[in-house]
Amino acid sequence: xxxxxxxxxxxxxxxxxxxxxxxxxxxxxxxxxxxxxxxxxxxxxxxxxxxxxxxxxxxxxxxxxxxxxxxxxxxxxxxxxxxxxxxxxxxxxxxxxxxxxxxxxxxxxxxxxxxxxxxxxxxxxxxxxxxxxxxxxxxxxxxxxxxxxxxxxxxxxx
Ligand code: DQA
Numbered sequence: 257x258x259x260x261x262x263x264x265x266x267x268x269x270x271x272x273x274x275x276x277x278x279x280x281x282x283x284x285x286x287x288x289x290x291x292x293x294x295x296x297x298x299x300x301x302x303x304x305x306x307x308x309x310x311x312x313x314x315x316x317x318x319x320x321x322x323x324x325x326x327x328x329x330x331x332x333x334x335x336x337x338x339x340x341x342x343x344x345x346x347x348x349x350x351x352x353x354x355x356x357x358x359x360x361x362x363x364x365x366x367x368x369x370x371x372x373x374x375x376x377x378x379x380x381x382x383x384x385x386x387x388x389x390x391x392x393x394x395x396x397x398x399x400x401x402x403x404x405x406x407x408x409x410x411x412x413x414x
Pocket of ligand 1: 279370
């Protein structure tokens, strides 16, 4: 394969945004009895492995700031085919993030490491899931990998 072809193939890869919300940078040390011992770096490594298998490219972002997450959603609408996101506590509180997802209409799957329905009642409601394709909750780090597989399948085969 010539260099031009390699470049063209790279440019054709579907790009998916992985968006991690507040406090997820502390995974591994944060309440391990709830979230396990897997770090965010390890989750991202497993996601990259799965992406390579699926032939898609990832953009991975973590932020503790609501506005920064909103801007990533806006950017994703131009750069990416879909989003896998764990907005963490903002899932339950952020009208701004729900509105951003609804405004750009990008296909996305929400992930929660813990089973939010088996925890405090303020976690039972997701403001964002209704404007997304679906949600995976309670499967730990594997949830991200299933979400990526499901999203890519939907985007490629409908
Ligand atoms: C979480 C669940 C949220 O309720 C919580 O605020 C988080 C993490 C999860 O992955 O289980 O920070 O999104």
